Amino acid sequence: MRQAALLRSDKGLGTPGTDRKKVKPAAKAPVETTIPGDDRKDHFVVRNGVRCAGVHLIIDLYEAEGLADIDLIEAALRKCVSEAGATLLHIHLHHFEPNGGVSGVAVLAESHISIHSWPEAGYAALDVFMCGDAKPENCIPVLREAFKPKRIVVGEHLRGQGA
């Protein structure tokens, strides 16, 4: 796995860092890291008496700040992962021009987190899908602190009921 990680990154054999490559100004480079670690942790659980594959939160941030700041967004995603007690397998962020919006996904042993931001509208759409012992609701305070939205709307799906 370290070999594979090296092939995708020009960094050393330590903890995989962020591989951010600047391309032309009009097409900012994607940011991505793949982190070794492979035990699946998104097994079916019973949540509020319902057996399901996991909890999927649909989160809208309105009148939010920092939505063009790819470093802030990456840090927020990583903090969401740690606060939720989840395991990061791969993270990829894409910075759009000219509006500065960011699309980011974090693939987890427990499923995923995604963010898509529209800085010009002060709006970001996230979803947080986690199972096992992870606590997706712990991401909400992280997002409040990072992006200071004046309004957050959170929807919840218990995925895979009856599977």
Next chain:
Amino acid sequence: MRQAALLRSDKGLGTPGTDRKKVKPAAKAPVETTIPGDDRKDHFVVRNGVRCAGVHLIIDLYEAEGLADIDLIEAALRKCVSEAGATLLHIHLHHFEPNGGVSGVAVLAESHISIHSWPEAGYAALDVFMCGDAKPENCIPVLREAFKPKRIVVGEHLRGQGA
């Protein structure tokens, strides 16, 4: 951009292929490709009279087949992208052991598609978030054909209303 693509792949300058690296048997390698192309296409739209950032479909497949087949899953994701008229920026698939489940995300110029499969339960959880001129509903027939689920449940969110 081609330079950046080369740095992440040991393939040539043609159409980027799938970078699949085998690791140890108990930890199958991630599959990922980053495809050049950077114009954002997930601008706000009016859908059914509602101005929104995009349509987010929450899709559950029950009693489905092929959910441990990473090649089938990758092909289905790519076909979803093309049938929806979307633009693929990055795709990453992760094969879990021992259950054979797959987590996959496709980052699009129009947002993303994700899949998480539990072959032992015949269940897969997907979400398809697209905006602009893309047609996320066109993914449903692709998923039916690929995974032959006996039951599909589709929920819809119009994201970012009022942003």
